[in-house]
Amino acid sequence: MTQVRTRFAPSPTGFLHIGSIHTALFAWLYARQQKGVFILRIEDTDNVRKVEGAVEAIMDDLRWLGLDCDEGPGLGGQHGPYIQSERLPLYKVAAQKLVDCGAAYKCYCSQERLEQLREFQTNNKLPPGYDRRCRNLTDAERAEKEKEGITPVIRFKTPLDGQTTIHDLIWGDVTFKHNTLEDLVLMKSDGFPTYHLANVVDDHDMQITHVIRAEEWMSSGPCHILLYNALGYEVPQFAHLPMMLGKDRAKLGKRHGSTSIGQFREEGYLPETMINFLALMGWSLDDKTEIFSLQDLIKYFTIERVSKTSAVFNHEKLEWLNGVYIRKLTPEEFAKKAMPFLERWLPESVKKPINPVYTGRVLALVQDRARTLKETAALTEYFFVDVYEYNSTDLISKGMDVEKTRQALTIAGERLAKQTPFDAASLEPMLRALAEELGLKAGQLFGSLRTAITGRTATPPLFQMMDVLGKERTLYRIQDAVKRLES
């Protein structure tokens, strides 16, 4: 059996889209599982949309996710170069071959004419498409056009009759009648190939066995098969993946908020989360399992279990899943990953760099509570800032009033001042006893203290926070709260 070779072929037109990663993941998984080869190819045949630095960004994102490439730009491989703009001669030869054997033809129609044609078709509710005016030009007519100095494009001469069936690993057999297909442009007038030509030539040249791509390519599938045949190439296997949709069920795009993988990374989502989540969009193992590592996925992934239905991106579930992966981290790993986010998102007044030992202790208190790494900044802010705003009525617990609260906090402050050692284990019995002594429920006293030392009503456990904060700062904050109640 021949070795499986799959590829991921993004265009360097900006940041890597989450939908592209979805495709990349499935192609990668199939290659890895089949002990095959995964190739990265850059499809930069659109000079207009090309973005500087995009190739590096793509490779960086893939690396971050753990999707390693066997062949690709800068990685070597027997079938390079892996950047299409460096492969132009190949496409020219292929296109010329097709023209020579009569499978393609030169088209001299101007873009203006095509636009007018399309406008007319739209206005008259006709199917848009090229009217094949140049398909049967005589040699004399062609010579005439050449003399005018028009640079032609090369179009594929799609058969007028018959049909082509694409055997898709996911969709089964899908048949298209040739008379619904167009005469695709293969070569643009700027000398660059279109996606269709470059893709077919490269997939053949790089010996791709399985073309795994998104469903949006389904309808150009028959054209590609026709092209493979015309060029005398063997047709690879196809697997068209279900798409990812936004909340409005439309193709996931800019209007749906964060859609580039980099944005999720910056928000503090872990690569494990993204991989696991994306794998579950259009694929499942069974009716129960939902946590999968990359290794698990390699083990269990099968194309047979990929669904045909496109999936709506569910941000809430992604957040939940990220929480699951954050909790799986060891405290050390978590601290290491969260630290940069704190450095970046903690208020400017906080002196940087922050102390790693202290920060580690702080982070240990919020690991169970954070759903993203970025969120740790908001969750721990009061550990780094001494002055903060809060509503002094939050100091007053249920069933208490200003005076009672002031007294309780004052006494608590006095007792805490005398307390040694000042650790969570010793603090708890002491304060519980104090609550009883004051005739308060534990929750009443603790609630006031919580607000006093954090300014918040929802925080990690009180005694652990006091422990981390230390005696001096704890006392200062309680005294400050008492002052607030006095004014």
Added chain:
RNA sequence: GCCCCCAUCGUCUAGAGGCCUAGGACAGCAGCCUUUCAAGCUGUCAACAUGGAUUCGAAUUCCAUUGGGGGCGCCA
């Protein structure tokens, strides 16, 4: 408009003729735990788009309708 495809809880999905009184997860709700918030646990709400046909029997097969998506560029 034309072509192709899809259709199970709000969302991701399990389900390949009897195991389905349709399972799991997120979200929601209720409760337990608990110093608050999380986490955890328990429970609850919630779906086979509609109409025909085949069959002893249909979420599962077939047809139609409806709804949704994708494509129809010298973009990929």
